[in-house]
Amino acid sequence: MSSDQPAGQNGSEQKKAESNHIQTSISKKDEAIIPEFEGDLINKIVSRFGDKIVQVIYIRPGRSKILVPPNEILQVASFVRDTLGFDHAESVSGTDYPKDNQIEVIYHLGSYSVDKLASQVLALSTRTDRNDSRLPTLINIFKSAEYHERETFEMLGVYFEGHPRNERFLLPEDWADIPPLRKEFRIKGR
Amino acid sequence: MIKDLVNPSNFNLLVGKLGDVLTRALDQPLGYAINWGRIWSLWPVHLETACCSVEFGAASGPRYDVERFGIIEAFGSLRQCDLIVVQGTVTRKMAPRLRMVYDQMPDPKYVIAMGACAITGGLYIDSYNVLPGIDGIIPVDVYVPGCPPRPETLIQGTMLLQEKIKRSKIR
Amino acid sequence: MDNLEQKFNETIKMGLEIVKETQEDRLMTLSVGPQHPGSGHFRFTIKVDGDYIVFCDPDPGYVHRGEEKMSEYRNFIQNIPHLERPIIHDSTNITYSYSLAVEELANIQVPLRGQYIRALASELNRQVYTLYWLAIYGIFLGHSTMFMWPMGDRELFIDLLEALTGARVTHAFNIPGGVRNDIPEGFKDRCLRQVAYFEKRLVEYEDIFYNNPLFRQRTEGVGILTKEDAVKLGVTGSVLRASGIPFDVRKAEPYDIYSEIDFKVQYMKTGDSYARSMVPFLDMKESCQIIRELLDKMPKSGEVRTKLQPNPKGPPGESYKRVESGRGALGYYIVSDGTPKPYRVKISVGSFRNMLALPFLLIGSKLADMPSIYWSLNYWPVEADR
Numbered sequence: 001m002s003s004d005q006p007a008g009q010n011g012s013e014q015k016k017a018e019s020n021h022i023q024t025s026i027s028k029k030d031e032a033i034i035p036e037f038e039g040d041l042i043n044k045i046v047s048r049f050g051d052k053i054v055q056v057i058y059i060r061p062g063r064s065k066i067l068v069p070p071n072e073i074l075q076v077a078s079f080v081r082d083t084l085g086f087d088h089a090e091s092v093s094g095t096d097y098p099k100d101n102q103i104e105v106i107y108h109l110g111s112y113s114v115d116k117l118a119s120q121v122l123a124l125s126t127r128t129d130r131n132d133s134r135l136p137t138l139i140n141i142f143k144s145a146e147y148h149e150r151e152t153f154e155m156l157g158v159y160f161e162g163h164p165r166n167e168r169f170l171l172p173e174d175w176a177d178i179p180p181l182r183k184e185f186r187i188k189g190r
Numbered sequence: 191m192i193k194d195l196v197n198p199s200n201f202n203l204l205v206g207k208l209g210d211v212l213t214r215a216l217d218q219p220l221g222y223a224i225n226w227g228r229i230w231s232l233w234p235v236h237l238e239t240a241c242c243s244v245e246f247g248a249a250s251g252p253r254y255d256v257e258r259f260g261i262i263e264a265f266g267s268l269r270q271c272d273l274i275v276v277q278g279t280v281t282r283k284m285a286p287r288l289r290m291v292y293d294q295m296p297d298p299k300y301v302i303a304m305g306a307c308a309i310t311g312g313l314y315i316d317s318y319n320v321l322p323g324i325d326g327i328i329p330v331d332v333y334v335p336g337c338p339p340r341p342e343t344l345i346q347g348t349m350l351l352q353e354k355i356k357r358s359k360i361r
Numbered sequence: 362m363d364n365l366e367q368k369f370n371e372t373i374k375m376g377l378e379i380v381k382e383t384q385e386d387r388l389m390t391l392s393v394g395p396q397h398p399g400s401g402h403f404r405f406t407i408k409v410d411g412d413y414i415v416f417c418d419p420d421p422g423y424v425h426r427g428e429e430k431m432s433e434y435r436n437f438i439q440n441i442p443h444l445e446r447p448i449i450h451d452s453t454n455i456t457y458s459y460s461l462a463v464e465e466l467a468n469i470q471v472p473l474r475g476q477y478i479r480a481l482a483s484e485l486n487r488q489v490y491t492l493y494w495l496a497i498y499g500i501f502l503g504h505s506t507m508f509m510w511p512m513g514d515r516e517l518f519i520d521l522l523e524a525l526t527g528a529r530v531t532h533a534f535n536i537p538g539g540v541r542n543d544i545p546e547g548f549k550d551r552c553l554r555q556v557a558y559f560e561k562r563l564v565e566y567e568d569i570f571y572n573n574p575l576f577r578q579r580t581e582g583v584g585i586l587t588k589e590d591a592v593k594l595g596v597t598g599s600v601l602r603a604s605g606i607p608f609d610v611r612k613a614e615p616y617d618i619y620s621e622i623d624f625k626v627q628y629m630k631t632g633d634s635y636a637r638s639m640v641p642f643l644d645m646k647e648s649c650q651i652i653r654e655l656l657d658k659m660p661k662s663g664e665v666r667t668k669l670q671p672n673p674k675g676p677p678g679e680s681y682k683r684v685e686s687g688r689g690a691l692g693y694y695i696v697s698d699g700t701p702k703p704y705r706v707k708i709s710v711g712s713f714r715n716m717l718a719l720p721f722l723l724i725g726s727k728l729a730d731m732p733s734i735y736w737s738l739n740y741w742p743v744e745a746d747r
């Protein structure tokens with residue numbers, strides 16, 4: 001990946017190109033037999049948004065992953081909540097990929113209100129540029145992501161646009177280093 | 191007879207001597223009494239710093255019952271306390287608070303460092319947010335090793351502290 | 362005339378400002394914790410207007426030890442001891458989901474007996490955790506008996522776990538591939554005796570604590586979390602189940618042998634502090650049944666652990682696995698890049714998720730209700746901070 005490409009403009013091509021890094025084995029599993037329920041779920045999402053925007057990967061039973069560019073994430077998230085019935089975020093985690101010069105933020109969504117979805121966890125993932133990491137916040141869609149996003153801001157330096165409190169949360173007030181979960185942050189003696 | 195001995199010129203001297211004798215006679219037993227009082231009413235501050243507090247809780251439970259040894263599980267104010275049991279990891283966010291708590295306590299005050307984390311940083315020695323031991327911020331009287339120390343170990347630590355208090359001079 | 366109107370307006374404006382200022386003066390800011398008998402390793406600032414809480418801002422992080430960063434520097438097996446520290450009185454469950462996630466990544470099968478022992482240890486540990494929570498809850502509501510009794514009974518479960526794993530609280534018992542050792546001789550009988558005794562005790566707990574009129578008055582109708590709000594806030598575990606949603610990971614997405622175990626998901630509908638404190642209690646009752654069933658169905662002999670290579674590693678990929686811990690769903694998201702060390706570990710813990718409900722419930726309630734709301738959230742700050 002060339003690092004000077006801004007994130008978000010050319011979403012899906014980027015996704016396909018970067019899958020050489022870590023997602024390789026996951027894409028291979030695509031060919032495995034996808035259970036009916038998950039297949040249905042994937043079809044619904046793909047037929048609504050099309051291959052260009054979203055890329056849905058089946059990982060294992062009960063786990064599917066959607067890759068979206070940042071500028072589409074709000075739409076996809078509202079669709080996932082309103083039509084599919086995933087109603088809360090279980091966790092929001094950011095992963096740093098210095099090789100791709102990107103940070104991946106991944107929302108694990110679950111559902112309480114739809115019984116059939118209880119065993120499903122949908123991962124909604126998006127990538128942003130490492131040097132200027134900004135993402136739209138999802139707290140208006142998933143209120144439960146509020147503290148998780150705040151933590152992600154603090155730990156990885158991803159600024160969530162529209163989040164009311166992009167500020168210190170877990171780290172000490174006088175923290176003056178780079179966000180600790182970035183890969184170039186080294187811990188003592190390692 | 192006394193009139194001969196005590197005259198205005200050596201009166202001050204005599205009082206001074208008498209004082210000396212009195213102090214000599216009383217200092218030892220009085221100090222002993224005061225220390226004895228301190229030993230059996232150690233009031234720890236309710237300040238939990240990390241996971242060792244679970245074992246501290248167990249120690250004040252019915253099986254181990256530290257109250258037998260005069261450690262009173264109190265939920266009172268800092269100003270009445272004279273013991274801090276630092277229950278585990280001290281992070282960079284907690285360190286100023288710990289010092290603040292220590293400064294607010296009246297003298298005499300004692301500190302027990304409980305757990306490997308409070309002694310050296312323990313398991314979290316290479317973490318970015320953990321202090322390598324608390325002796326950099328407050329003076330420690332007794333170290334209680336373990337991760338977490340069993341309640342018996344904590345009790346032994348407090349008995350060591352009591353021994354230390356018994357031998358120390360009162361101020 | 363104009364002049365007068367202007368003056369009048371100005372006066373009104375000034376008056377309004379004064380009123381506003383005094384309004385703000387009415388509010389008092391209280392900082393609860395970290396040195397506060399009722400807060401644990403946690404601080405939240407609240408603003409009170411008279412007796413009512415009008416603002417609440419949690420400020421966690423006093424025990425943030427960077428577990429997630431540290432995991433990236435250790436291999437999959439070395440990670441176990443420090444990953445169980447966030448919740449040492451429920452350590453089997455927190456390593457359980459870690460082991461499940463690693464097994465999924467590296468494609469490891471666990472022998473059947475190993476699965477049973479895991480589930481057994483996990484249920485025993487759930488009792489230990491819930492009893493500790495109950496003890497703390499009891500003392501902060503001013504009920505000293507409820508501190509002493511659960512603490513005493515907890516020791517008996519700890520004895521069982523000590524016989525099983527060799528340590529009082531930090532077991533490091535679950536490892537990827539199974540459990541560390543087999544159950545000792547005579548363990549089944551000890552377990553059954555303990556469970557029978559404990560079930561009798563639970564009746565007494567109910568009498569002295571849950572049916573206590575004072576306790577009921579302090580908790581009933583306090584801090585009500587409705588079903589819709591619970592879903593919206595994404596709370597989990599007993600807080601969720603108290604609001605009328607029977608969601609339990611053991612039922613929703615059974616892991617290991619839980620699909621073969623027959624049990625009911627306990628839930629209540631009222632969503633107040635009383636329900637939130639009752640649900641863990643009901644869980645304990647159900648757990649006793651589960652322990653019996655597990656001991657009954659357990660295969661008599663067999664392997665308990667798949668032998669692994671030193672430094673196990675899997676193909677690059679990611680996994681997200683969750684288990685039902687004492688505080689709700691506990692998920693591990695692990696990304697591996699094919700080396701023996703994880704590339705990224707994220708722990709999604711129940712306490713962190715339930716923390717969102719704290720300001721939501723506190724705002725608008727009375728200051729005196731704070732302890733009963735705070736502790737009913739089943740919150741353990743060390744785990745939330747990680």
Ligand code: SF4
Pocket residue numbers: 240241242277278279304305306307308312313336337338339446449
């Ligand atoms: S010594 Fe062990 S148990 Fe105690 S605080 Fe440190 S890690 Fe936790």
